[in-house]
Amino acid sequence: MKIVLIGLTLLCSVGYVRAMNGQTTNELIQKQQRAHECYNNGDFKQAFTLMSELAEQTDNLAVAAQEKWMLSVLYENGKGVKKDYAKSVALLKKVAEQTHDLIIAARANYDLGEIYCFDGRERIFRNWNLGKEYYRKAADQNHNQEYKQKAREALDIIDTATIKKRSEGTIGVEQDDMQDDE
Numbered sequence: 632m633k634i635v636l637i638g639l640t641l642l643c644s645v646g647y648v649r650a651m652n653g654q655t656t657n658e659l660i661q662k663q664q665r666a667h668e669c670y671n672n673g674d675f676k677q678a679f680t681l682m683s684e685l686a687e688q689t690d691n692l693a694v695a696a697q698e699k700w701m702l703s704v705l706y707e708n709g710k711g712v713k714k715d716y717a718k719s720v721a722l723l724k725k726v727a728e729q730t731h732d733l734i735i736a737a738r739a740n741y742d743l744g745e746i747y748c749f750d751g752r753e754r755i756f757r758n759w760n761l762g763k764e765y766y767r768k769a770a771d772q773n774h775n776q777e778y779k780q781k782a783r784e785a786l787d788i789i790d791t792a793t794i795k796k797r798s799e800g801t802i803g804v805e806q807d808d809m810q811d812d813e
Contacts, residue, residue, distance in 0.1 A: 656690075656691060659685065659688070659690065659691050659694055660694075662681060662684070662685060663681075663685055663694055663697070663698070665681055666678050666681035666682045666685060666698070666701075667701075669681060670682075670701070674711075675705060675710040675711025675712075676711040676712075677711075678701075678705070678710075678711055679702070679705050679710075679711035679712050682698045682701050682702050682705070683698075683702065685698040686698040686699045686702055686722075692729065692731035692732075693731045693732040693735075695731070696726050696729050696731050696732040696735050696736070697732060697735050699722045699725055699726045700722070700723070700726045700735050700738065700739055702722050703718075703719040703720075703722040703723045703726070703739075703742075704719075706718045706719035706722065707719040720743070720746060723739045723742055723743050723746070724739075724743065726739035727739040727740045727743055727765070727768070733772060733774035733775070734774045734775045736772070736774075737768075737769050737772045737774055737775035737778045737779065738769075738775060738778050740765045740766070740768040740769035740772075740778075740782070741765070741766065741769040741778040741781055741782050741785075743761075743762070743765035744762045744763070744764075744765035744766035744769060744782060744785060745762075745785070746762070747759070747761045747762030747765060748762030748763070748766070748785065748789060749762075749785075759789065762789075763786065763789055766782040766785050766786050766789075767782070767786065769781075769782035770782035770783045770786060
């Protein structure tokens with residue numbers, strides 16, 4: 632009787648690990664490692680291909696979120712794919728909204744805060760209010776202490792700059808210049 636239960640338990644475990652598309656968790660992890668090796672070795676086209684496949688699979692949503700974040704980096708820098716800030720931001724927003732990997736979601740919220748507040752990406756994403764909202768999301772979570780602290784520091788910088796601009800009477804000019812062009 633014990634042997635039958637152990638065998639049934641193992642069979643159920645194997646079935647659980649086997650993903651819907653036929654890949655096991657180990658196979659997904661190996662594919663993710665290959666994708667990151669390609670990235671680290673400068674083979675960005677192959678990294679993009681593997682990361683795209685991993686980002687679209689639904690069997691391990693944490694892996695999908697991590698790879699969407701990596702794809703945003705490739706789009707942002709034009710590595711292995713044509714540079715496209717809009718696609719980079721769209722991927723970061725998807726990652727920031729998911730809850731399967733809260734550490735990477737916090738990083739995505741921080742990155743979006745950077746994009747909307749401080750990055751000069753052709754000034755197409757400048758929007759201090761939206762940037763502050765993303766920073767607050769990163770600062771309010773407890774899953775990634777590094778980015779929680781960085782987000783708090785960024786919010787302090789923004790608040791200090793806002794107070795200074797108000798005292799100088801120049802805040803209206805800056806805000807008109809910082810609107811989101813999306």
